Amino acid sequence: MNHQLYHNLIFELSHPGRRGYTLPKNEFGRHEIPATLKRTVDAELPECDELTVVRHYTNHSENNFGVDNGFYPLGSCTMKYNPTINEEIAAHPAFVNLHPLQPAETVQGAKEVYENLQQALSALTGLSRFTLNPCAGAHGELTGLMIISAYHQANNDTKRTKIIVPDSAHGTNPASAAVCGLEVVEVKSTADGLVDVEHLKTLLGDDIAGMMMTNPNTLGLFETHIPEITKLIHDCGGLMYYDGANLNPLLGECRPGDMGFDVMHINLHKTFSTPHGGGGPGSGPVGVCEKLVDFLPTNNCATNAKGHFTITVHPYHGHFLTYLRAYTYILTLGKENIKMVGPYATLNANYIKECLKDVYKLPIDTICKHEFVFDGLMDKSTGVTTMDVAKRLLDHGFHAPTIYFPLLFHEAMMIEPTENESKETLDAFIEVMRKIADEAKNDPEIVKSAPQETPIKRVNDVEAAKHPILTFKQLIDDNN
Ligand SMILES: *Cc1c(COP(=O)(O)O)cnc(C)c1O
Numbered sequence: 297m298n299h300q301l302y303h304n305l306i307f308e309l310s311h312p313g314r315r316g317y318t319l320p321k322n323e324f325g326r327h328e329i330p331a332t333l334k335r336t337v338d339a340e341l342p343e344c345d346e347l348t349v350v351r352h353y354t355n356h357s358e359n360n361f362g363v364d365n366g367f368y369p370l371g372s373c374t375m376k377y378n379p380t381i382n383e384e385i386a387a388h389p390a391f392v393n394l395h396p397l398q399p400a401e402t403v404q405g406a407k408e409v410y411e412n413l414q415q416a417l418s419a420l421t422g423l424s425r426f427t428l429n430p431c432a433g434a435h436g437e438l439t440g441l442m443i444i445s446a447y448h449q450a451n452n453d454t455k456r457t458k459i460i461v462p463d464s465a466h467g468t469n470p471a472s473a474a475v476c477g478l479e480v481v482e483v484k485s486t487a488d489g490l491v492d493v494e495h496l497k498t499l500l501g502d503d504i505a506g507m508m509m510t511n512p513n514t515l516g517l518f519e520t521h522i523p524e525i526t527k528l529i530h531d532c533g534g535l536m537y538y539d540g541a542n543l544n545p546l547l548g549e550c551r552p553g554d555m556g557f558d559v560m561h562i563n564l565h566k567t568f569s570t571p572h573g574g575g576g577p578g579s580g581p582v583g584v585c586e587k588l589v590d591f592l593p594t595n596n597c598a599t600n601a602k603g604h605f606t607i608t609v610h611p612y613h614g615h616f617l618t619y620l621r622a623y624t625y626i627l628t629l630g631k632e633n634i635k636m637v638g639p640y641a642t643l644n645a646n647y648i649k650e651c652l653k654d655v656y657k658l659p660i661d662t663i664c665k666h667e668f669v670f671d672g673l674m675d676k677s678t679g680v681t682t683m684d685v686a687k688r689l690l691d692h693g694f695h696a697p698t699i700y701f702p703l704l705f706h707e708a709m710m711i712e713p714t715e716n717e718s719k720e721t722l723d724a725f726i727e728v729m730r731k732i733a734d735e736a737k738n739d740p741e742i743v744k745s746a747p748q749e750t751p752i753k754r755v756n757d758v759e760a761a762k763h764p765i766l767t768f769k770q771l772i773d774d775n776n
Pocket residue numbers: 372373432433434435466468469510539541542563578580
């Protein structure tokens with residue numbers, strides 16, 4: 297699709313008076329819209345024929361990269377395949393046409409799905425009960441931290457205003473804690489990438505509300521000191537929060553509830569194969585241990601059984617069609633196959649790591665879980681950065697890994713293949729990564745100026761972040 301016509305904005309394709317659709321002549325009486333509700337000036341809308349509109353959006357959709365087009369090893373994000381059967385079930389008219397204000401007796405089947413998914417998550421995590429309401433991982437964190445605060449308040453333990461968060465944590469952890477009104481205390485990582493227990497000991501006291509942990513952590517490493525850490529926090533009166541956004545490597549292997557965690561969230565849009573972001577609403581269910589069950593928000597969210605939780609986490613029941621997708625995923629795998637998710641996700645990540653660690657720098661050389669982090673190319677003399685490698689991957693039809701996160705290394709490159717990928721795909725990715733390492737040595741300019749093959753070449757990301765052009769009008773004004 298090379299002709300400029302196919303790259304124009306829809307406003308550039310507009311012609312005054314051109315119509316895509318004409319309404320039939322009105323045979324009924326006119327219904328006057330009150331003048332106060334009417335526009336005083338016409339909306340600025342493009343005027344195009346239907347075929348132009350269809351081509352415009354179809355061509356643009358093909359410029360997008362998705363899991364259905366190619367390998368998408370975005371670490372920490374678990375861009376796993378969203379099975380088509382999930383969509384089929386979620387699109388069923390019996391579910392799509394439900395209304396949240398329907399009388400309860402007419403939605404018993406939907407309530408059963410909610411209850412069954414809640415119970416499946418409890419069984420997989422070892423926690424007593426889940427609320428499915430929160431609609432993102434960060435929203436789940438906030439809900440979980442509010443539960444922790446409500447618990448301490450119910451015990452008149454009001455000094456507990458601090459929450460311990462590891463320095464390797466996902467950025468949402470400290471952000472959620474701050475929104476919840478808690479003071480974040482950072483615990484350091486050791487050189488081998490795990491929580492520094494000796495440093496943790498110096499932070500404990502009767503002002504600690506709890507600690508947030510991610511496991512495997514953002515380096516993809518299993519936190520081996522969890523029993524000791526949970527004991528330290530519980531002994532000082534705090535609660536343990538488990539960031540279970542990525543539960544992939546643990547499915548069927550071990551359960552946060554059994555490790556002593558009191559509260560956790562799960563991202564259905566990572567581990568449980570529901571779409572991310574623009575692909576659909578997220579969902580971040582929160583599970584709690586027995587003693588916190590009464591602090592969960594109820595489904596109508598006004599208050600809970602004990603009246604402790606008086607905020608609205610989400611109106612009505614949250615993203616029901618997302619629950620259906622996750623529940624379908626769990627049922628299609630079944631009790632036996634779901635146990636294979638963790639081992640395959642782990643095997644795939646370790647395979648890539650071992651095949652590339654002679655050309656990319658592996659700062660922590662150990663067995664990882666579902667993901668791992670390189671610190672750029674092994675040979676730093678070429679001047680080729682992680683950003684350049686990421687851009688060059690696009691030329692070969694692979695999405696870039698997560699880059700410059702976690703912040704522990706300068707040239708971080710975080711790779712997560714997920715359990716779904718075939719050996720052929722992993723080998724193709726490895727081959728391209730090795731080829732780019734070669735180019736960095738022999739033809740660095742081609743890497744530094746990548747991508748060459750994509751519809752949009754390298755963007756100026758500082759300019760894009762500082763002066764984003766967000767409207768068509770601004771684009772025209774800026775060009776004039
Ligand atoms: C993705 C992620 C989150 C945040 O989830 P959102 O749905 O993006 O809000 C939190 N913690 C970890 C470890 C994550 O990977």
